[in-house]
Amino acid sequence: MEQAHLKANNLYYSQENFPQHTIAGDKLGAGLSLKPEHLDDILSLPVQAPSVNHNLWFEVHTENYFVAGGPRLNYLRAVRENHNISFHGVGGSLGSDHKAMAAHTKQVKALINEFQPILVSEHAVWSKSDGKYFADLMPLPRTQDALQSLIDGVDCYQSGIGRSILIENPSNYLDFISDMDEPQFLVEAARRSGCGLLIDINNLYISSKNTGIDALNYLKQIPAELVGEIHIAGHDPDPTLGQSLLIDSHAAAVAPPVWKLLEQALGLFGHTPVLVERDANIPSFTELMKERQIAQNYLEQDKVLRNVNAAGNEVLSNE
Amino acid sequence: MNSNQYIDAFSRYLRHGDLSVMAPFCENSAHLERMAVYRNGFYKGCVDALAANFPMCEKKLGNDDFRKMARLYVDHFPPEQGTLVGYGKNFPDFIIDLLKEFEFESSDKVGLTVAQNFSADLYVNLADIAYLDYAWLMSLMSADSNETLTIEYVTDLIEQEIEFTELNVKLNPSVLLVHVKKDAFSEWISLKKNNNDAITDRSSIDVFVMLWRLQGGVQARLLSIAEVALMQALQGKGRTLGEAFDAAITLDENFEVSDAFTACLQNELLEINSN
Numbered sequence: 001m002e003q004a005h006l007k008a009n010n011l012y013y014s015q016e017n018f019p020q021h022t023i024a025g026d027k028l029g030a031g032l033s034l035k036p037e038h039l040d041d042i043l044s045l046p047v048q049a050p051s052v053n054h055n056l057w058f059e060v061h062t063e064n065y066f067v068a069g070g071p072r073l074n075y076l077r078a079v080r081e082n083h084n085i086s087f088h089g090v091g092g093s094l095g096s097d098h099k100a101m102a103a104h105t106k107q108v109k110a111l112i113n114e115f116q117p118i119l120v121s122e123h124a125v126w127s128k129s130d131g132k133y134f135a136d137l138m139p140l141p142r143t144q145d146a147l148q149s150l151i152d153g154v155d156c157y158q159s160g161i162g163r164s165i166l167i168e169n170p171s172n173y174l175d176f177i178s179d180m181d182e183p184q185f186l187v188e189a190a191r192r193s194g195c196g197l198l199i200d201i202n203n204l205y206i207s208s209k210n211t212g213i214d215a216l217n218y219l220k221q222i223p224a225e226l227v228g229e230i231h232i233a234g235h236d237p238d239p240t241l242g243q244s245l246l247i248d249s250h251a252a253a254v255a256p257p258v259w260k261l262l263e264q265a266l267g268l269f270g271h272t273p274v275l276v277e278r279d280a281n282i283p284s285f286t287e288l289m290k291e292r293q294i295a296q297n298y299l300e301q302d303k304v305l306r307n308v309n310a311a312g313n314e315v316l317s318n319e
Numbered sequence: 320m321n322s323n324q325y326i327d328a329f330s331r332y333l334r335h336g337d338l339s340v341m342a343p344f345c346e347n348s349a350h351l352e353r354m355a356v357y358r359n360g361f362y363k364g365c366v367d368a369l370a371a372n373f374p375m376c377e378k379k380l381g382n383d384d385f386r387k388m389a390r391l392y393v394d395h396f397p398p399e400q401g402t403l404v405g406y407g408k409n410f411p412d413f414i415i416d417l418l419k420e421f422e423f424e425s426s427d428k429v430g431l432t433v434a435q436n437f438s439a440d441l442y443v444n445l446a447d448i449a450y451l452d453y454a455w456l457m458s459l460m461s462a463d464s465n466e467t468l469t470i471e472y473v474t475d476l477i478e479q480e481i482e483f484t485e486l487n488v489k490l491n492p493s494v495l496l497v498h499v500k501k502d503a504f505s506e507w508i509s510l511k512k513n514n515n516d517a518i519t520d521r522s523s524i525d526v527f528v529m530l531w532r533l534q535g536g537v538q539a540r541l542l543s544i545a546e547v548a549l550m551q552a553l554q555g556k557g558r559t560l561g562e563a564f565d566a567a568i569t570l571d572e573n574f575e576v577s578d579a580f581t582a583c584l585q586n587e588l589l590e591i592n593s594n
Contacts, residue, residue: 063402068492069463071535091401096326104401129330133398135364136357138329141344146322174353175346177320210353238356245353 028084028118028273029055030295032288033250035278039075041285047082056292057084057118059275063091066107076115086119086229086275087111091133094153094167095140096126101153105160112161119229119273121166121198122157124150124186139170142178142185154193166198166228171248172207181213183221190226197222199269200231201261202254202277206246215261224269232262232295233277251280253291263298271299320344333361334397365393368403373410373452375510380441388417405460411449418442447503448510451528451539454497458530458537464491468589484564487592489557493532494588496542496550501526504541533586545571549579557592 034042042058058079065076079085092104112120125137140146150167158164169186180188190197199222208215234252238245254276266272274295278288320343328340336358338351345351369389370377377385392413398406468488476483501524527547530539542550545567552563560580567574583589 064404066400066402066404067460070460070493070532072460074535093401095322100401126326126329128401129326131399132330132334133401134330134333134357134361135368135398135403136360138357141320141322141325143320143322146325149322173356174350176325176344177346241353245356247356 027055028057029299030292031057031059031086031273031275032292033275033277033279034058034060034079034085035282036075037282038285038288039079042083043078045082057086057273059086059088059277062087062089062108062111065111080115084118085115086121087115087117089120089122090137091127092122092153092157093126093128093133094122094124094157095146095150096153097128097130098153098156100128100131101156102160105157109161112163119166120161120163121168121229123170124167124189125170137170139172139176141176142180142182144179147185147188150189151193154189154195158193158195164195166196168198168200168231169203171200171203172211173245175211182207183218187222187226196228197226198229198231199227199265200233201265202231202233202235202258203248205255205258205261206235206248209246216264219265219268222269227269227272230262230265230269230272230274231277232258232274249280250277254294259294259298262295266298274299329357333358334394362390362393364403365398365406366390368406369393369410372405372407372456373449375452375507376445376449378510379445379448379506384441388414391417405456407453411446411453414446414449418445444500444503444506447499448507450497450499451504451507454495454530455537455539458493458495458532461493461532464493464587464590466591466593467491467587468584468591470584472591473584484561485559487557487559488553488563488589489555489592490550490553490588491531491590494550495530496547496554497528497530498525499528500524501541504528508539531586531588538586543571545574546579553589
């Protein structure tokens with residue numbers, strides 16, 4: 001994807017103030033969640049082996065690095081020497097309780113200054129209320145005042161860190177009374193705040209199964225120029241309710257329908273960095289790299305298709 | 320619908336489990352029970368973090384009892400920062416209060432399987448082990464030293480005939496002192512080393528344990544009374560080395576200053592105080 005050109009109608013921010021969220025997306029291939037278990041494998045990867053590790057990058061949960069010093073930061077420094085990294089926040093609570101946002105973003109900004117992540121993202125959810133942090137990603141009701149609260153939260157966050165972010169669609173397990181559908185809600189938040197979108201395909205798949213929405217129609221409502229990153233991951237059926245309720249576990253391999261949906265998303269959005277997330281039942285690095293290679297193949301297939309289309313158009317125009 | 324009301328109700332549900340408060344906000348009442356996914360996620364995230372931050376406590380108590388105790392802690396002290404790194408600062412004190420409550424009421428409010436027997440090994444030393452776990456974590460994540468006092472630096476001072484005992488130094492940020500029972504420290508070490516030896520030393524002597532980070536790993540050792548005086552003198556704003564040595568010698572006139580200073584340098588405990 002080329003540098004994004006946001007067509008925001010009601011920007012809170014001057015685009016000159018923040019670097020764009022998509023930083024030469026074509027340079028990024030498929031990435032992996034950075035897990036401590038894999039550090040030795042990652043640090044022993046050949047540095048100059050683009051054919052093996054083509055554009056490999058790693059994503060971390062930003063808050064896991066809210067430490068003053070020590071080995072955790074040193075490991076991240078070592079990984080950063082040879083790979084791009086992305087910061088994915090889980091504790092910003094963009095949709096609520098913005099009072100403590102400044103203290104939170106101060107720590108994020110310090111990490112950004114040191115590690116220069118290629119992407120910074122958060123979730124379009126709430127997780128704090130009345131000074132308490134609920135350590136999970138709770139969906140917002142899609143109402144006008146919740147939308148304004150989310151925009152205010154993105155405003156605080158972006159102002160705090162001095163650059164624009166991507167916000168991720170949540171996993172939905174049930175529907176709350178709302179005024180608009182999720183694509184409308186997210187696109188409006190992005191347009192009015194100047195942020196971009198991180199589309200989590202697994203979350204979308206889960207939401208479609210749990211609440212009956214049309215996943216492809218959802219994707220078609222998202223303007224490609226807003227999308228700066230895609231996530232894919234595994235899910236599991238609820239232990240009690242079974243397949244009628246899918247849980248965003250990140251504890252299993254990516255399911256076939258999620259791969260299919262990824263292919264459709266890339267067809268709509270064009271080349272977009274794809275992250276394979278894994279947070280539990282962590283397999284070997286080799287196993288995860290195989291899964292990552294599937295995502296990389298989808299990206300390269302997308303590139304081939306786009307080149308073919310471009311060539312075809314050129315022939316047509318010559319005629 | 321006002322989103323503040325929604326978040327207030329959601330928060331009440333997460334904290335107290337009363338589903339009815341969420342009914343006005345749900346599109347399909349048949350799906351209301353699915354709210355449990357969020358409550359389970361909240362507790363699981365917090366309890367997993369406590370298990371990670373208090374690993375020897377968990378090992379001592381066993382996974383089931385630890386998780387019951389941890390869940391109770393989450394009810395009393397939910398996280399307040401947007402991160403679970405370092406969550407559980409009050410957990411050791413919470414254990415003390417909880418065990419006092421059990422003892423006083425002779426009852427088991429949380430269904431811990433061994434709560435009926437307070438003299439059981441499972442409760443002895445538990446709070447001290449929690450203090451040691453947390454100090455270990457804090458040492459691991461502490462700031463890096465700005466300017467470590469090295470053997471080479473001291474050698475240079477001596478060669479330049481500068482009196483190094485007048486050098487102002489302080490402990491590096493990873494050095495922490497913890498006041499616990501001696502047998503609690505022995506048990507904590509035993510748990511860390513996966514020794515299954517029964518606790519034979521029932522010593523109730525209070526000791527100071529020093530934890531510090533060296534080359535990415537956290538070290539721990541018991542301190543003598545003179546070593547405690549030395550380290551306490553160097554805590555905070557620090558002092559001259561001479562003043563710190565005097566503090567140790569005052570308590571033990573046979574204190575081997577040279578050995579202690581060499582050990583401090585080898586373990587990178589000291590940093591030059593630029594203030």
